[in-house]
Amino acid sequence: MIELRNVDVTFRTRAGTIFNPTYVKAVQDVSLSLFQGETIGLVGESGSGKSTTANVMCGLQAPTSGQVFFKGREVTKRTAADRRQIGRVVSVVFQDPATALNARMKVEDQLRDPLDVHKIGDKASRNKRVRELLSMVGLPTSALEALPGQLSGGQRQRVAIARALALNPDAIIADEPTSALDVSVRAQILNLLTDLKNELNLGMVFISHDIQTVRYVSDTIIVMNGGKIVEEGPARQVLENPTDDYTRTLLGAAPSLLHPTSLAG
Numbered sequence: 001m002i003e004l005r006n007v008d009v010t011f012r013t014r015a016g017t018i019f020n021p022t023y024v025k026a027v028q029d030v031s032l033s034l035f036q037g038e039t040i041g042l043v044g045e046s047g048s049g050k051s052t053t054a055n056v057m058c059g060l061q062a063p064t065s066g067q068v069f070f071k072g073r074e075v076t077k078r079t080a081a082d083r084r085q086i087g088r089v090v091s092v093v094f095q096d097p098a099t100a101l102n103a104r105m106k107v108e109d110q111l112r113d114p115l116d117v118h119k120i121g122d123k124a125s126r127n128k129r130v131r132e133l134l135s136m137v138g139l140p141t142s143a144l145e146a147l148p149g150q151l152s153g154g155q156r157q158r159v160a161i162a163r164a165l166a167l168n169p170d171a172i173i174a175d176e177p178t179s180a181l182d183v184s185v186r187a188q189i190l191n192l193l194t195d196l197k198n199e200l201n202l203g204m205v206f207i208s209h210d211i212q213t214v215r216y217v218s219d220t221i222i223v224m225n226g227g228k229i230v231e232e233g234p235a236r237q238v239l240e241n242p243t244d245d246y247t248r249t250l251l252g253a254a255p256s257l258l259h260p261t262s263l264a265g
Contacts, residue, residue: 001171001203002034002057007066009052026052028227034171039197039204041218043211043250049227050207054173057205059086088118091164095176097156101148107159108144114166133162137192154185171203190217211250215239223247
């Protein structure tokens with residue numbers, strides 16, 4: 001569905017001057033492909049380039065160089081029509097649902113908003129879709145009238161996931177979707193994302209600094225360090241036989257907060 005070929009992203013920093021600017025390479029020569037029904041775990045510490053890479057994949061960030069393909073068609077230099085198309089089929093679940101959701105809008109309005117913006121269906125079909133979305137993420141219909149501040153962190157993230165599913169996307173990019181949640185609800189959200197991916201045959205990019213969390217949801221793990229991919233392969237292979245020292249450091253430094261049995265079922 002999405003392919004990056006030799007992508008670089010360079011940012012101008014504030015440290016330089018007008019006449020002597022300084023730059024930082026956030027992403028360097030990154031190539032990867034996301035297929036339907038596959039989950040890629042994108043792992044690395046803060047500043048490793050993983051979120052910038054994901055932003056290129058979903059169209060929020062243009063690459064400085066390299067190529068981006070969407071369903072086989074190059075969209076490196078995106079037109080407005082390209083952005084609308086990608087926005088409909090690639091959705092993002094952000095780290096903190098408290099800031100991702102509008103604090104002044106009821107849940108019902110937040111779930112209907114993407115349908116209104118893209119002019120999908122009539123009023124009755126939109127209302128029906130809103131209730132379907134709420135059911136898909138395991139929330140009662142009473143949540144429709146709630147404001148985000150009246151919900152728990154886990155419930156807010158469920159609303160954010162439901163909103164990401166509103167337009168029937170082909171892929172979801174989940175950027176640290178459990179790091180702002182209590183440990184007790186992280187497994188629930190991971191289970192929900194995994195179940196939805198399987199039921200809807202979604203492609204998914206799961207971004208995290210915790211390689212032990214990513215292991216439970218990923219088919220493929222990509223490890224990034226300093227803007228570069230330093231290791232890539234099937235999840236079991238990367239976890240059981242890492243070839244890069246940085247991957248070994250991540251495995252040793254991040255004991256899992258989730259026991260495997262907590263993700264059963």
